[in-house]
Amino acid sequence: MIFHHPYKKIFVTALLTGCFFIVACENTEQQIKDLTSRRIGVEEGKDISINYSVGGKTKATLTAPVMLRYQDTVPYTEFPKKIHADFYDINLTIESKLDALYGRYMETESKIFLRDSVRLFNNKGDTLYCNELYWDRNRIGREFYTDKPVRIRTKTHIINGTGMEAPQDFSGWNIYNPRGTLKVPASDFPQ
Structure with a gap:
C-alpha cells in the first residue's frame, strides 16, 4: 500500500x-x-449496637443486623432487615422492648418510623401489635404513636382500635377509635 x-x-x-x-x-x-449496583453516599454497618443516652444516662439500646446511613439532602438511617430496642428507666432496668422488621431514623426530625410486624412490650406483660409505629423523642410522655390499626393484648383483655399514642415505657396508652368488647368493673362507674 x-x-x-x-x-x-x-x-x-x-x-x-x-x-x-x-x-x-x-x-x-x-x-x-x-x-x-454500588451505592454512592451510603455507609453500611453490620451487627450494630447503638446506645442512646441523655445527659450521660443510657435511655435505650438499639441492635440490628444491617444499618444503612444515607448521605442525602435530608440524611436518614435505615434498618432494612430487623430492628430491636430496649428502653431503660432511671435505674437502667428495661422498662419496654420493641421489635420490627424495618426501621428508618430521620435525623433532622429525631423520629423513627417502624413497620412490618411491630411489637412493643412492657414489664406488665402488655403487648402492642401493629404494622406502622412512630417513635418521636420530642413528644415527651407520648413518644410512640400511630394512626393505623393496633391491637393491644393485656393479661385480661384484647383491645383493637385505630390510632394510638403511648409513653416510651408503654405503661399506659390512648386508643383513638377502640373496637371490641371491654369488661369494666362496676366500681369504675360513677354512682
Missing part, C-alpha cells in the same frame, strides 16, 4: 488506534452490574 498524501497515513493510523481501543474496552455483564 503506497500513501501519496500525508493525511491518509494519519487517518489510517487514527482509525486503527480507535478500533483497538473499542475492542480493548469491553466489560462483561457482571462487571457492568457490579459498577452500577
